[in-house]
Ligand code: NAD
């Protein structure tokens with residue numbers, strides 16, 4: 001039996017992962033499941049899968065988790081250090097699907113145990129790509145991409161020589177506002193931004209799709225994961241979300257990964273890697289689909305893409321600053337402190353203020369330095385949002 005842990009089990013990716021595991025229950029032993037506020041879901045899944053341990057990120061929810069698990073023999077724990085303890089437990093395969101930079105430390109800890117880390121938490125690569133790769137190398141661990149675009153690129157690269165890659169194109173649906181006139185974006189609400197045209201995902205990544213910050217993070221993730229020069233990485237809007245990424249080679253061939261917008265493909269690919277097994281995803285009927293279309297990913301409409309280019313050029317801790325500033329600005333938009341288009345302005349201003357402070361961007365990429373940069377960026381983002389309100 002393969003030993004499996006899921007960090008962020010109660011979320012969208014976590015639930016899709018459990019859906020796959022539940023179809024072949026006998027093949028897996030669940031070590032740890034973790035969640036946040038939703039301890040009822042966490043406890044129900046821990047019982048259903050007979051997990052060894054359930055951890056809520058929020059210490060205030062520990063009593064509820066304990067009482068929900070009373071008499072089951074399943075351990076309960078809470079808080080960031082309990083998450084790290086859970087990540088220290090030996091497991092063969094660990095799903096990293098916490099949302100935000102909070103997913104970085106548990107993922108690193110799992111790599112230190114030599115686990116295969118299925119990485120949905122793109123923020124880990126954006127904030128600390130070199131640290132993630134070095135930790136995996138040092139502990140003979142494997143990182144498998146779960147972001148659909150990166151799983152697609154990974155699959156297109158199997159058996160290929162990376163030196164023959166001319167370009168990588170990742171696709172974007174364009175999000176909730178792709179057809180809105182630019183002039184209307186200032187009035188866009190969080191409720192409207194949380195309606196994704198094609199994918200069913202968590203609230204935060206869905207809003208990030210509308211602002212294109214999700215694609216911005218993914219451009220950086222592509223650079224860090226595959227060590228590809230940023231000049232070779234492109235994003236293109238593909239409203240149907242059927243082609244997830246394309247890899248162009250020196251002979252002019254373009255290998256596309258095509259499939260329905262269902263995360264269980266990328267999760268299942270990482271779960272069974274290096275094998276391929278049957279997965280419960282729709283088989284596409286190309287004639288019924290009729291056509292695939294593409295549009296330019298306009299950096300005026302979506303300034304997040306322009307900011308990502310700057311981050312890729314700067315490197316160092318700028319990814320950590322960019323991500324944390326985006327996380328706080330997104331909180332500000334959800335809480336209606338700032339407007340939709342101000343998300344990017346806040347992030348740009350945080351990058352400029354933090355860069356102006358000596359030593360904050362070019363420090364070594366250690367976990368401590370990343371978390372310090374993350375903290376500083378959040379403080380600056382709050383300052384800027386207060387200025388905007390005042
Ligand atoms: P979600 O909001 O549905 O779930 C997030 C999970 O993280 C929940 O279990 C939540 O309890 C937990 N969590 C939240 N804050 C936490 C904290 N501070 N500490 C510990 N745990 C915390 O999110 P999601 O849509 O499943 O996305 C998860 C990750 O996967 C994100 O990094 C996202 O970018 C990435 N991703 C998601 C999709 C998708 O289809 N949903 C696709 C590609 C990549």
Ligand code: MG
Pocket residue numbers: 147148149218
């Ligand atoms: Mg993606």
